[in-house]
Amino acid sequence: MNTLTNVKKSQGIMMFIILLLSYIVFASNWVAGSNLSEKIVYHYFNGEQVSPMVSEVINYTITIARIFANLVAAYILLKLNPRKASIVALVLLCFSFVAVFATNYWLYTIARMIMALGGSMIMVYMNTVVARFIANDEKIIASALVTASYNIGAGLVAIIFFLYKDVVISDWQHTMYVFSLFSILLLVLWTMLAKDFSPNDENTHHQEEYKYKDALTDKFVYCFSMGFGGFLFLYVMSLVSIPVKLVAQVNNGFNAEFMILAITMGGIVGTLFSILIGKVPFERKPFLLVHGIMMIIAMALGLYMAYINPRLAYFLFAIGGFVMFSQYSVYLNFPHELPNMNPRKLTIMFGVFWALGYTIYTVLNFIWSIILSYYGWDLSMVFYIVCSCIYIIFVFTFPALKVQTKRAIS
Template sequence: MAQNVQKKQSSRGMLMLVILWLAYVLFAMNWVTGSTLTPEIIKAFFKGPVSPLTMQVVNYSITLARVFANFLAAFILIKLGPKHAVTTALVLLMFSIIAVWIPNYWGYTVARMIMTLGGSMIIVYMNPVVARYVRTDRKIIANALNTVSYNFGAFVVALAFLFAGKFLRFDWQITLTVLASVSILYLLIWQLEAVNFNTKQDVDVGAHEEVHYGYRDAIRDPFVWHYSLGFGGFLFLYVLSITSLPSLFATYAPRVNGSLIELMVTGFGILGTVVGTMIGLTNHARKPILFWTGVLMILGSAATLIFAAKAPSLAYVAAGATGFIMFIMYPLYMNLPHEMPDMSPEKLTIIFGMFWAISYFVYTILNIIWSVILGNLGWTAAGEFWIFGSLLYLVFVLQLPETKPHELPKSMIKPV
């Protein structure tokens, strides 16, 4: 009898995780579609040309909203419980529908920011569900699927614009409305199927042991800062490659198809996730893999820019290789907190709330500087800054603890 109850709870937990995964894929599709349709959106709201800074203001507002959303995510979870916290996030995600029909660019931007509050909370809430319902030896698989969710959404959008770009661009409001409306379905399913659970229990230690860890602990935790600042550098490298850069190739490197570059990064990224997950199921040391894949993905990004102007076919190859390498490290990186001792769903929520907030703040600052450089110094200088800013990832990966220390010489091990 108890076994049947446990199996039923596990099935319910998996369904909750699937809904969260699909909701975050939808958020990613909304974000990337909006970025891809930026020329059409700007044309609808402005009569003449605008600066790169104005063109990117929606992306800035989205990333800034993610900063605030992730700080709030754990607080809302603690106050409302997992079911109602996610309900709140899904309601906020539905503002993507409202945004499309606001007849003002700045109102549109604010509504997209509210949409982002919901999407950002959803990625944070995946972690307590994984901690509660997924076995320790399978957490890397669940986290790999979660990490690839954004990439999967971006891949679908890239594929759609590659083969049906004219149709999707014909009326940007209809395109975004149809896409955003799916969020209503996810909200209904969540209300019917989701359940609450205790987020304080350390599921790996025992049902009666509670882990006490608050925002004050997170702020004083060196791991949180090293983990977050490093990822900010990665986000700068990755997000620009599938949002801002593809739409700019038409102006600065017209021989290259930006949608195909995006498709190569995201498509091969899915394959890279499979490899990264397979490595994560072993006891191989994490830090060397995280560092050297970081070196290769930065070199691959630089090669993509260089070849874009001179040899488009090589640019596509470089973009595919970069996406593949990026997503070898991504699931390993995102699973690090789950591999550390004394983790509860609530502690993971606080850590990942801080993590996403800090990393997106870093990304936003770097992105704004990049746009200013692009507008004032040109494409080449902006490209050089893009590569330079992403080096932040390598600096802080070296500061992270090794979660599989028995695979390393003692001289390379940092205390957890």
Template sequence: MLRKPIIEFVVFTTYALFAMSWVAGNMMTKDIMSYYHVDGVAAATWMTNAITIAKIIGNLIAAWFLTKLGPKKAFAFASVLIFLGILGAFASNYPMYVATRLIMGFGGAFVIVYMNPVVMNYFTPAELPIVNGINAAAFNMGNLLAILFTGALLSKLGSWQNVVIGISVVSFVLLILWMLFSEDFSLSGKAEDGKAVEAYTFKQGVKEPVNWLLPFAYSGILFCYISVFAIFPMVPNFAAEAKYLSSIMITAGMVGTVVGIIVAKRFTLRVPVLRWCGLFMTIFAAIMAFTSNATIAYVCAFIAGFLMFVPMTSLVTLPYELPGMTPGRIAVVFAMFWSFSYLVETILMYISGVIADRTGDIMISAIFAIVCSATLFVASFLLPEPSKKKAQMEAAGKTA
């Protein structure tokens, strides 16, 4: 019994620390750029672009490594890549530093895929909503840790290099815990007759519509979430101050995650949660963007952030409930989910920049982001409801 909570702690914290390292690096951009004598916003964006590129590519190839190495070694390999972010503290030039961010990005891309077969192996269907809800908040937790502690760590440790080393050392401790407590398990699962099921391939995954609908549903939310920090503050006369938005959205996300877990545990159906949260999230995001009243903007920002995270537990639990799901198949599903979500988000962000440049009005880009956030609402009419039969059976039982 002790193994399960330790495994979950390691999986969650590994990705949270990756997120913390990512965001902390962004927060220390000025110090890093000054150290390498590099100027220009374009050059600075490569610190984030390297990780984004790694996530898009890494998510796609993660399932291949999982098949070749097995769950224990694959997750360990991903953890090593995250730990190798420590090399950034010793990079002699800026391109080398960016390369270390790329390596770390691959580690994070692998971990977020591997946590799904690990969760499926160690936890029961009844436990999945709780565990998936917690894991869905891992990046937000890392973001929060970075915001709360990067400044203090920089002051206490004396340099950005020491902050990078400190976070990486903790990641290495988690790697040791993983090697001590984890174990290999079958990725194929078992059929009802006890025989091994044929391995699920990426080629099969590409042919299944649901594997495309899931990242489509999430991509608009992801784009809108990032736009709140990247685009909305640049809107002239935007009522909410950018320095408060991050704290409000993160806090709302934490509350939304808790509520999302409760909702997923209490209600069997997933699609209604996705549909109505998606609809009202878009509405409140629109009010936030158009209002001139600061109080209304902050309240709507909180509600929109809350509604972004409430459906996440239902969204990431839905694939587990599809018929015939196995650890190997769930890895392919989430490899496609994260890769294409970030790919679409990157494309949408570029389009929003082009819109702003050609029209000269950043507000149009903000409206574009709000419209794109409706992907969750639209996808809810196309996604399957794997728990529908179960819910009908439960309802019939109560009636009887």
């Protein structure tokens, strides 16, 4: 069993990079599919008009899959160890390729759901690798890269769709086929290069073993997950569900791709900012509260200005993206900085965080779709902004942290 723990830090970082690239591919595949949703629905329903809830069903299934995946990811990891568990996740991610050849919308939806299982498991396993191989004073930088991964994927899609829109929308199957090939490539790379290690910390043998039941009775886990759900609702909706529908509302030359690009590019700059301040000791809780308020105000103003001045709206969306991601890595790194943390505990906690967070996001997304269908756009936007404030409410409950710099858990 010693071979499980005899992995060099450089090998651990290489594995982290492969998983990071895999999540970028997952994000780009998800966002590309959302941008092509009208073409996909048209293809499978032979041009018939369908309810907004039908066109959103793929997003519901992806988020439901992510909930389930995050609950089982830690169990699979502890049974198989990281290398084999990640192979399982990457194989599931490759179902994006299978989805392209689905003969009806519901088979397509199931294949995309399986793809989402893999993507969510990869996110959990990245945190295990970070906990095992990255020093504590560098974890916030690794967390910044993890948080940037979705933005990078979404940003790449926005650029490709802007530069080559006529090409990518002319045949949605060919477009999704190309995106899916990268999943297969990364599976091959992981199988060839990854090494196995134990997710348990060698220094925790004399401590009581952390289990799922411990996470499910931990108040912080619920507060963190509720805040995370509010953040996801604000962020994911701004890239996946709102842009195309906003264009249909304003009719003034507003561009959905520009909105996505503004948010993602602002997010990438915000991530770089968080990396720069990563090693600076500062109080986490006030930082999160101020940035949380700023991001919600920026997004609300951007939605309002889309009707009046699209360029100013893009600027506000970029500010919103910047503020979201200048804090997101700090937020996701918060559990790493709690006392008595180890890779096993983090793996279980993050599995629950992501599962509960996406449960909240899915419920809010579903209610938003009902409001949009039956009560109209304006009320749906009020619901969107108000429910995003859940993030701020639960950050208030976080403990104050005295940030310390220590070596990696290894």
